[in-house]
Amino acid sequence: VNLFWALDRMKAVAEANREQALPRIKELLLEEALHVIEENKQECRNIGRNGAELIKDGDTILTHCNAGGLATADYGTALALIFTAQEEGKRIKVYADETRPLLQGARLTTWELLQAGIDTTLICDNMAAQVMKEGRVNLVLVGADRIAANGDTANKIGTYGLAVLAEAHNIPFYVAAPTSTFDLSLDDGSQIPIEEREAEEITCGFGKRIAPEGVKVYCPAFDVTPARLITAIVTERGVSRPPYGDSLKK
Amino acid sequence: VNLFWALDRMKAVAEANREQALPRIKELLLEEALHVIEENKQECRNIGRNGAELIKDGDTILTHCNAGGLATADYGTALALIFTAQEEGKRIKVYADETRPLLQGARLTTWELLQAGIDTTLICDNMAAQVMKEGRVNLVLVGADRIAANGDTANKIGTYGLAVLAEAHNIPFYVAAPTSTFDLSLDDGSQIPIEEREAEEITCGFGKRIAPEGVKVYCPAFDVTPARLITAIVTERGVSRPPYGDSLKK
Numbered sequence: 001v002n003l004f005w006a007l008d009r010m011k012a013v014a015e016a017n018r019e020q021a022l023p024r025i026k027e028l029l030l031e032e033a034l035h036v037i038e039e040n041k042q043e044c045r046n047i048g049r050n051g052a053e054l055i056k057d058g059d060t061i062l063t064h065c066n067a068g069g070l071a072t073a074d075y076g077t078a079l080a081l082i083f084t085a086q087e088e089g090k091r092i093k094v095y096a097d098e099t100r101p102l103l104q105g106a107r108l109t110t111w112e113l114l115q116a117g118i119d120t121t122l123i124c125d126n127m128a129a130q131v132m133k134e135g136r137v138n139l140v141l142v143g144a145d146r147i148a149a150n151g152d153t154a155n156k157i158g159t160y161g162l163a164v165l166a167e168a169h170n171i172p173f174y175v176a177a178p179t180s181t182f183d184l185s186l187d188d189g190s191q192i193p194i195e196e197r198e199a200e201e202i203t204c205g206f207g208k209r210i211a212p213e214g215v216k217v218y219c220p221a222f223d224v225t226p227a228r229l230i231t232a233i234v235t236e237r238g239v240s241r242p243p244y245g246d247s248l249k250k
Numbered sequence: 251v252n253l254f255w256a257l258d259r260m261k262a263v264a265e266a267n268r269e270q271a272l273p274r275i276k277e278l279l280l281e282e283a284l285h286v287i288e289e290n291k292q293e294c295r296n297i298g299r300n301g302a303e304l305i306k307d308g309d310t311i312l313t314h315c316n317a318g319g320l321a322t323a324d325y326g327t328a329l330a331l332i333f334t335a336q337e338e339g340k341r342i343k344v345y346a347d348e349t350r351p352l353l354q355g356a357r358l359t360t361w362e363l364l365q366a367g368i369d370t371t372l373i374c375d376n377m378a379a380q381v382m383k384e385g386r387v388n389l390v391l392v393g394a395d396r397i398a399a400n401g402d403t404a405n406k407i408g409t410y411g412l413a414v415l416a417e418a419h420n421i422p423f424y425v426a427a428p429t430s431t432f433d434l435s436l437d438d439g440s441q442i443p444i445e446e447r448e449a450e451e452i453t454c455g456f457g458k459r460i461a462p463e464g465v466k467v468y469c470p471a472f473d474v475t476p477a478r479l480i481t482a483i484v485t486e487r488g489v490s491r492p493p494y495g496d497s498l499k500k
Binding site for chain 1: 252260303344347348349350353357358360361364369370371372373374375376377378379380381383386407408410411414415417418444452455456457458460462464465467468469470473484
C-alpha cells in the first residue's frame with residue numbers, strides 16, 4: 001500500500017503546481033521523491049531503534065521474504081531491527097526462508113545479511129516448523145505490505161503459516177513496517193484482496209519446467225495474518241501491542 | 251525403514267541357502283524380490299481399500315512429497331487411497347505441495363495423479379496454510395518413512411508443519427503406510443535421527459545457484475510428526491486411531 005501512498009504524494013505535488021512550467025514541475029517532483037527517500041531512511045532507522053528492544057543478545061531470528069534495504073530505502077523494516085541489534089553489539093543469528101516461488105529470501109535477504117556480516121542460515125519454507133521445534137529460533141520477524149485498522153497484516157505468501165507455527169511453538173511473532181503501510185480505511189484483513197500470480201512463477205521459476213504440462217496451479221502472492229497471531233507491530237513511531245485498533249492510530 | 255526390511259528379507263534367503271550353487275541362489279533371490287513386489291502391490295491395494303472410507307465424495311485432499319507408485323510398487327500408500335476413492339466413483343480433487351528442495355510433489359505426484367485423470371493443483375509448500383484457511387482442502391494425507399511404536403511418524407521435511415497447520419484449521423491429518431514402515435523397536439519419534447542433506451540441494455537444486463556464496467544452509471531431509479497430531483494411520487491391516495501404542499501392534 002505504501003507504493004500508492006508515495007504515488008499520491010507525487011500526484012499532489014504535480015497538481016499543486018500545475019500552473020508552473022514543465023521543467024519546474026519536474027524539478028519539484030524530483031525534490032519530493034528525494035524527500036520520500038530521506039524520510040524513508042529516517043523511518044527505517046527509527047523502526048530499527050524502536051524494535052531493537054525486542055531482540056536480545058544471543059537471539060536467533062527467523063525471517064521470511066525480503067524486508068531489507070532492497071525493498072525500501074536504507075535499512076529496511078524487519079531487517080532494520082536486525083541491523084540495529086547488531087550495531088548495539090548484540091550477538092544474533094538469522095534463519096532466512098528461501099520464500100518460494102520467487103526466492104526473495106534466498107536471493108536478497110541472505111545477501112543483505114551477509115553484507116552486514118550477520119550469521120545467516122538459509123532454509124526452505126517447509127523447514128521452518130522443524131527449525132522451531134528444534135529450538136533453533138526464538139523469534140519471528142517479518143515486514144508487511146498492508147496493515148488493516150485492527151492489525152491484520154498482509155505480507156508475502158507463507159507469512160500466515162509461519163505465524164500459526166510460531167504460536168504453536170510459543171515463539172513471538174513480530175511485524176515491522178512504516179505507518180505508510182497502514183490502510184486504516186480497512187476494518188480488518190478480510191477486505192484485503194489476495195493477488196493471484198501466474199502459474200509459471202511456480203512451474204518455471206528456475207528457467208526450467210518443474211511440473212508436468214496440464215497441471216493446475218494456485219499461486220497466491222500474499223496472505224493475511226490475523227492480528228491475534230501478531231505479538232507486536234513495530235513502526236517508526238514505536239511498538240504497538242494488541243489490541244491494535246487504537247494503538248495503531250497513535 | 252522398509253528399504254532395510256526388504257534387504258533383511260533378501261539376506262535371510264541368501265543365508266538360508268548358502269550351501270546352494272551360486273546360480274540357484276540368484277534364482278532364489280530373484281523369486282524373493284518378485285514376492286516382495288507382489289506383496290507390496292497387494293499391500294498398496296489393501297491400504298487403498300482400508301483408507302477409502304476416510305475420503306468422501308466431493309473431498310479435496312492436500313498431499314506432500316510422493317507416496318505413489320513411483321515410491322512403492324503399484325498404487326503407492328497415500329495415493330492408493332486417492333486412486334481407490336476415484337475408482338469407487340467419488341469426485342475428488344487434490345492439492346500437491348511442490349516439496350522443496352527436491353520437488354517430488356511437483357515432479358512425481360502431479361504426474362501420477364494426472365495420469366489417473368485426477369483434478370490436481372500444484373502449490374508451493376508455503377501456500378498450504380492459506381489453502382487451508384480458504385477452505386480449499388478438507389483433509390491432509392501423507393505417506394511415512396518410519397513409524398515408532400507410539401505412532402510418531404517420520405516423513406519428508408514439511409510434513410510436521412502441515413500437521414500443525416491442519417490441527418490449527420481443524421482438518422484431519424492421515425498417514426498411510428505398510429506395516430513394514432513400523433519400527434516397533436523405537437518407543438517414540440525422539441529416537442529417530444534426522445538426516446541432514448547437502449547445502450547444494452537447496453542452493454543449486456535447479457541447476458542454477460539461487461543464493462549467495464558463503465551463506466550457511468540447514469537442510470533436514472525429514473521431520474517427525476508427533477502421534478497426537480495424526481488423526482489416523484492407514485495400513486494394509488486397517489485403520490488405527492490414537493492411542494496408537496496397542497492399535498499399531500495388532
